Amino acid sequence: MNNFSYTKIKELSDASVLLKDHKGNKAIAGGTNIVDLMKYFVVEANTLVDLNGISGMDALTETETGSVLLGALMTNAATAYHPVIEEKYPLLSRTILAGASGQIRNMATNGGNLLQKTRCYYFYDPHVPCNKREPGSGCPAVKGYNRIHAILGHSQDCIAVFPSDMCVALAALNATVHVKSAEGKRQIDFEDFHRLPGNSPEIDNNLKEGEIITAIELPNEDFSQxxxxxxxxxxxxxxxxxxxxxxxxxxxxxxxxxxxxxxxxxxxxxxxxxxxxxxxxxxxxxxxxxxxxxxxxxxxxxxxxxxxxxxxxxxxxxxxxxxxxxxxxxxxxxxxxxx
Ligand SMILES: Cc1cc2nc3c(=O)[nH]c(=O)nc-3n(C[C@H](O)[C@H](O)[C@H](O)COP(=O)(O)OP(=O)(O)OC[C@H]3O[C@@H](n4cnc5c(N)ncnc54)[C@H](O)[C@@H]3O)c2cc1C
Missing domain, CATH: 3.30.390.50 (CO dehydrogenase flavoprotein, C-terminal domain)
Structure with missing residues (x-):
């Protein structure tokens, strides 16, 4: 792990500027993935920008149209056991509880879950090439040990899979991702949030630099039966x-x-x-x-x-x-x- 500094931010726009203008800075929410990646020398950070000081992003809100907004800083555990989720979106609750462990779900946040990295062995080993970690260096998984790898949508440059359980339900439920930066806010259909590797597997998703996930919206549709x-x-x-x-x-x-x-x-x-x-x-x-x-x-x-x-x-x-x-x-x- 490299030496780094840490700052806890209260205003989203400040966090956005720190993340956009200083490319070596990284956001941290629950820390269950980013800290591992730093320990393995897969990710380096100059400053860890802790989002947990930003208010209004850690709760579930029901909107006037009947949709539900899951705060990006709400934990996976709080989401899975929330009565509204258990009753109206039990599929989402199931997928979250199928992942990780109780301790990890208590720390892991909804925003972090969407942005967790692949579990490809080669990505996690900085001593071997990996197009996702070091663009242009090659993909040893294609001819290597590829038991956990992709069978759909892969490219010659990357056959890694995205490991989240929660996101499988969010895709099925037609969720929308709400993001915000110092420049403004926008919404991204869940299906357009993550991307296929193509020839740029280092890019996991369509989030722009400086954008922070604020919430995930679940449409008012009943798939609870x-x-x-x-x-x-x-x-x-x-x-x-x-x-x-x-x-x-x-x-x-x-x-x-x-x-x-x-x-x-x-x-x-x-x-x-x-x-x-x-x-x-x-x-x-x-x-x-x-x-x-x-x-x-x-x-x-x-x-x-x-x-x-x-x-x-x-x-x-x-x-x-x-x-x-x-x-x-x-x-x-x-x-x-x-x-
Ligand atoms: C041992 C172990 C087993 C696991 N098993 C499973 C499993 O079976 N299924 C599963 O689905 N997951 C599993 N996980 C992954 C776990 O769910 C993720 O690590 C967790 O959801 C990440 O959330 P976090 O808040 O800790 O993210 P962090 O580690 O804090 O951040 C992850 C990434 O998201 C970025 N980030 C975080 N929040 C925001 C935001 N609001 N806006 C912009 N960027 C942000 C960070 O910069 C970082 O790049 C496991 C993890 C571990 C350690």
Whole structure:
């Protein structure tokens, strides 16, 4: 870890200027990712700009239109256990609780969750090349050990995946990211927030320099009846997803009127297929249609030497999770789904 200074900021505009004009400065919120990255010499900071002094960003607010604003500094734990989230957006609660550990969720913030870095082994090892860490240096994962890597949307320059669980639900729920800088504020559709690697994998998302996430907005839509999150990983706790699936349906008279399916652990961003969601509209909610939706989602999937198993795993996970969404009670701890 390099020597650095630390400052706790009260005004968002001051933080924005410090982050934009001094490129060596980095924001810190819960610190559960940035501090590790500094300890591993993956990230260096001149000054850590602590956002926690900025008021009004650590709570949940219900708006007049019925949407919900999650403060960027609200912790993942406070979000998952908030009564409004448990009742109206249980899918989001599920995904958050599937991630990390109780201690980490108590520290980790919503804004930080969106901006956490990939868990690619090569990215975390400053002794080896990595296009994401050092643009132009190469991607050893393509021909190396790539068990946890992408099967969708990858490029020859980067096959890393984005590791968040929470963001898989935010993608499925059509969230919006509110950002602000000294120059003004704007909103970014969640699907446009993270990006695919292309030939610039060092850029994870479409946040501009000096912009700070202030909140994440959840639209006023009810997906609280038929939802499910399935996270498949090497251990049943404290591990990142190999493949995860968030599913939510609206169903009337045994017909799907709206479908949302997002995958985690498979790409550089949470992966949604609008084509598969459209396909399911008007169909009866059954295994055959879910299997066809899985085919559509994975049509362009391409694995590497050590991760081809993920394609089959993802196919089965999509079908199983769609079935589980028909029985959301199967998500209770200890419950056995009757599938
Ligand atoms: C052991 C371990 C296991 C984990 N397991 C999981 C898991 O299974 N699933 C999962 O989803 N996550 C997991 N995580 C990741 C964890 O969820 C993230 O580390 C956490 O959400 C990051 O939030 P933070 O507030 O601590 O961010 P920080 O570490 O403070 O910051 C992360 C990044 O975001 C930037 N930043 C933070 N807030 C803002 C803001 N408001 N505006 C602009 N920039 C900002 C920082 O500059 C930094 O670049 C795990 C982490 C650890 C350490």
């Amino acid at each position: 038929n939802y499910s999150y399935l996270k498949l990983r090497d251990r049943s706790s404290y591990a990142f997803a190999l493949v995860s699936v968030a599913t939510a349906f609206k169903i009337e008279n045994n017909r799907i009127t709206e479908a949302r399916i997002a995958l985690g652990g498979v790409a550089h961003k949470p992966w949604r297929s609008h084509e598969a969601e459209e396909y399911l509209k008007g169909k009866s909610p059954d295994r055959e249609h879910f299997a066809q939706a899985a085919e559509i989602i994975l049509a362009d999937a391409k694995g590497f030497k050590h991760n081809r198993f993920k394609i089959k795993l993802a196919r089965k996970a999509i079908i199983r999770n769609c079935m589980m969404a028909l029985e959301p009670d199967s998500q209770r701890p200890g419950a056995k789904p009757s599938l």
